[in-house]
Amino acid sequence: MLPLVLCAQQNPARRSIPLPNRSSSDTSSAPRSRQVPAITPRSTGTSTATVTGNSVVVDTVRRDTLNTADNLQTTVNYSAKDSTLFDATSQIVELFGDAQVTYGDIQLKAAYIKLNWTTNEVYARGRYDSTSKKTVGQPIFQDGADRYDTKEIRYNFKTKKGFIQSVITAQGEGNVRGKTVKKDAEDNLYIRNAIYTTCNLAVPHFHINASKIKVVHNRQIISGPFNLVINEIPTPLALPFGFFPVPKKNEIGTSGLIFPQYGEEPNGRGFYLRDGGYYFAISQFVNLSLRGQIYSNGSWGLGVSSEYLKRYRFGGNFALSFARNRTTSLVDTAAKPRNDFSIVWSHSPRPRGNSQFSANVNVTSNSYNQLNTSLSSSRYISNAANSGVNYSRRFGQYVTTSANLNVSQNFGRFNPTTNLREGGQTNISSGINVGVTQIAPFALKGGTGRWYESFRLGLDFNAQATINNTRRTVDTTGLGFPVITTLAIRGDTLQARRDSIARLRNQDVYINPNLIPLTLETLPEVLRNAQIQSRYSLPITLPNFKLARYINFTPAITLQGDVYTKYLQYNYKADRQAVEVDTMDRISATYFLSFSASMNTRAYGTFFLRMGRVEAIRHTIAPSISFSYTPDLSTAFTQRVQINPRGDTRRVSNYRGLGGTAGASTFTGRSASVSYSIVNQIEMKVRSRSDSAKSEFEKISLFDNISLSGSYNPYLERFKFSSINLNANTQILKKISFNFSAVFDPYAYSDTVRNPTNVYYLPGQSPYPQLGPFTNAFRLQKIDKLAITQGQGLAYLQNLNFYVSTQFAPKEAKKPKATPNATTPTDQAELRNINRNPEDYVDFNIPWSINVSYTFSLSKYTPIESQIIQALQLSGDLSLTPKWKASIQTGFDFSAKAPSLTTLSVHRDLHCWDMSFSWTPFSGSRFRSNFYSFDLRVKSAILQDLKLSRRRGSSIGYY
DSSP states (O other): OOOOEEEEOSSOOOEEEEEOOOOTTOOOOOOTTOEESSOOOOOSSOEEEEEOSSEEEEEESSOOSSOOTTSOSSOEEEEOSSEEEEETTTTEEEEEEEEEEEETTEEEEEEEEEEETTTTEEEEEOEEETTTTEEESOOEEEETTEEEEOSEEEEETTTOOEEEEEEEEEETTEEEEEEEEEEOTTSOEEEEEEEEESOOSSSOSEEEEEEEEEEETTTEEEESSEEEEETTEEEEEEESOEEEEOOOTTSSOOOEEEOOEEEEETTTTEEEEEEEEEEEEEETTEEEEEEEEEETTSOEEEEEEEEEEETTTEEEEEEEEEEEEOSSOTTOOSSOOEEEEEEEEEEEEOOBTTEEEEEEEEEEOTTHHHHSSOSOHHHHSOOEEEEEEEEEEEETTTEEEEEEEEEEEEOOEEETTTTEEESOEEEEEEEEEEEEEEEOTTOTTOOOSOGGGGOEEEEEEEEEEEEESBOOEEEOTTOOSOEEOSSEEEOOHHHHHHHHHHHHHHTOOOOOTTBOOOSSTTHHHHHHTOEEEEEEEEEEEOOOEEETTTEEEEEEEEEEEEEEEEEEEEEEETTTTEEEEEEEEEEEEOOEEEEEEEEEOOEEEEEEEEETTEEEEEEEEEEEEEEEEEOOOGGGSEEEEEOSTTOOEEEEETTTTSSTTTTOTTOOSSEEEEEEEEEEEEEEEEEOSOTTSSSSEEEEEEEEEEEEEEEEOTTOSSOOBOOEEEEEEEEETTTEEEEEEEEEEOEEEEOSSOOOTTEEOOTTSOOSOEEOSOOOSSOOEEEEEEGGGGTSOSOEEEEEEEEEEEEEOOGGGGSOOOOTTOOSHHHHHHHHHHHHOGGGSOOTTSOEEEEEEEEEEEEEEETTEEEEEEEEEEEEEEEEETTEEEEEEEEEETTTTEEOSEEEEEEEEETTEEEEEEEEEEOSSTTSOOEEEEEEEESSSTTTTOEEEEEEOOSSSOO
C-alpha cells in the first residue's frame, strides 16, 4: 500500500485512517466510543486513528487490559501555521511554520517539527530566512517551568531523554549555554563546551568557561575545571571545580557551602579568611547560616544567623556572633586577646488578636563595631546601642498587660593607645505593667446623663528591675551638710558638666571611676547593684462640669506610691562632724494621696486681611490650668537627722537617689503645684488657585503648635517657680520641617560680689565656695528673686534648640520601594531591608535628591558660661547618566570650625556588574584618618563572591 499523505491547514476536517490489525493476543473488549488518550506503536490489531489539526487520539475496539509502559500518558496536541504533512504508513507528522507540540507539561515551538509515532520521538530545528539572512524559528523547549533555547533538539516522549545542540537554559539568576547537551529521564543535563553566566546578553560581559557542566535536577550546577572570561578575554583566574546552587521560586534558597572572603586588614589582625561556612535552606519560611572567620595573627570568630517568616503573622531575623580578637602579633604575649560578641534580633509582628510581641535587639561588646563589622561609617562611629523586647496582651475590654526587657549601651570613649573604645556603660532593665482602663462603675450598662455616672476609677501597676555596671552613688545635691559613705558621692553636677566640656575640647580620654568592667569575674558585684522598684497608682476621676458655659472643670483624686528593695539610714557622727549614710536591704513601700483639678477651654479668633489670595489669618488658643495638692504622709519613710554640732536637724528621705517620688532630691513631703500651659495654632485662609477645587478657600498651617508651659510650687523653700518651656514646630510649605524649643529661668543672679581666683558657686545649690579650673568675674549665685524685679529682664535663657531640615527630590523618592517580582521570601526580606535602610542602597530610578539640615543648640550654665553646638548636614545624590550616580554626605561643625564626616561616592551600573568607589577626605576626628574603598562585584547573589575590592585606610578600625 502506498503511504497516504495528507496536506492539512491549521484546522483540517476530521478523517479516519485505517491502521493494521492488532495481534490475536488482545482479547479484551471495550465500548467503541471510548478513546485511548495516546498514539500507541504500530501493531497488527485493528484500530482507527482520528487525526485533527491539533491532536491525534486512537479509538480501539479491542485493547490490552494492562497499561503498558509503551503507551503515552496523555494526548499529544500539535499545530502549524503553514502546513501539516501526515504519513499514515510510517506514522510521521511534519509541521511547518510556527509549529507547536504540547505533551502534558512539555511544550515545543520551532519553525519545523517532525513527530515519529513509531519511535515516540520529536525532532525540531529552525529555518534559514533568505530575506534576513539568518536562522529564524529556532526551537524553544519548555518542560514545566524550565525553558531551553536551542539550535536543534531531538526528544523521546517515552524515555524522556533528549539530545540538544547549542542550548541556552535559565537556571535561577544565571543561565547555562553549551554546544552539545544530553538530557536524561531524571531531568539532569550533561553539557560539553559550556559557559555559565548571570549576564543575559547574547554576548555576555563575563562568563565561567568549563569543558563540562552538569545541571542536577535543576537545583544545582556542578562544573569541572573552569576559568573566568571577561568580555571574551580569558583570564588566568581558574579553579578545579565549581558548585552553584539554583534556588527555586518557592524556596528561600538552596543548601550549600558559603565561600569565604580573603584579604588583609590594617588594624592589626593580619590576613584573613572570613564569612565562610554553610547555608541551610530549611524551608521557604526559615533559613540558617553558619559562618566563621580566621586571621593570621590568631584572631578567629564564629557566627550563626537566620531569617524567618510566617505569612500574615510575623517575620524577623536573628544573628549571634562571637570573635576572639588579637590586635597585635602572636609573639606579643603582653597584649591579651579580647572576646567580642554581638546579638542582633529583629521581630516584627502583624497585629492580630489581643496580644502582640515585638523585638529590636542590638547588643554588642564595646569594640565589636570597630573590629568585626564591614566598612560602614554609620556603625563605626556609633557610640550607643539600644535594644528592646516587648509583649502586650489585652484581657477583655478594660485590662491590659505588658512586659519588656531593655538594654542600653554606651560604648565609651575611643582610646588612641589601644585603638578601642573603653569605659562603656550598660543598663539592663526588665519590667511588667498591669493597667485597668478607667471605668464608670455607675454606668456599666450605659449612662442616662446623671452627674454621678461620670465617676471613673482605674488602676496602674508597674514593676521594674534594673542592673548596670555602675557603682551606686549617694546623691548629695542640695543637702548642705557633709556625708560619710563608702560609696561614691554624686551631686556636683555643674562642675561635672564643665569638666566634660573641657575634655571634649581637648579630646582627652576619660574613664568614669565608678564603672565596673562587665566580665564574668565582676558579675557578682554587678548583680549586687541590682535594684527592683515598683509603682502603683489608683486614679479616680470625679464628675466634671462646666464653668461659665465654656470652661471645662475636672476634679480627680489619686492614690499612688512606690515599692523599694533598699533604703538609706542616716547617723550623725559627732567626732567627724558629718552624717554617715548606710544602705540597707529591706522591702518597703511609700504612699501618697493627691488631689487635683484642671480647667481648660478653647477660643478662636480671625483677622481678615483680604490681600491677594490671602483671605484671613485664624488663631486658635487653648489655655489650661491645673492644680494638685499632696498632703504630708511621709513620716513613715523620712528621717530627721542632726547635721552639725549646734544640733540643727533636717528631714531627709530614706530613698533619696533611689528613684521614684520619695527618691527625688527635692522631695519635701507636702507639696502642691499649679501648672499652666497655652497652646496656639495659627492658620492662613487663602483662595483656591483652581476653579475646579472642591471648596473656594484652602487652609494653610503657619504654625502647627506654639506652646508655653510652667508650674508653681508654693511649698518649696526657695525657687517656687519652675523653668518656663517654649516649644514650636511646623511644616513650612509642606517641605521644610521646623522645630524650636527653649527653656527660661525666671530667677535673677547676684552680680555684686567679686569671686576669689579659681572659686565658683553652684547656682541654686550649696552656698559654700567650690574649687575648680574656672575663674569667674562675678559671684554667680542664683537668688530667690524674680529677674523682672531685679531689672534683669523677664527671664534668663537656659537652653535653646533649633532644628530645620528639608528634602528636595522627585515625588518617587518618598514612596516605599516595591516590585511586582518580589514573590519569594528572599526577595521580600531584601525589599523590607531596603525600605528600612534606604541609605545603604543605590536607586538609579531616582534622578536626584538633596537632604539639608541645620542644628543649633545653646546651653547656658551661668549667665557668662555657655556652650554652643551648631552643625550643617548635607547629603544627596545625582544620576549623571542612567548608569552613573554620584553621592555625597558631608557637613560643617561650626563649633569645631571644621568639616564633619565627609564621604564622596560614585556608583556605576555595568549591567551584570556593580562598581562603586567611596572616598572619605574628612573623618571629623583626629583619631580617624581618611580612607577609600573600591568594589567591583557581580550583581547576582549566587556569584556574590566574584568581586574585586581595594580598601585603604588608617590603622584604626577601617579595613
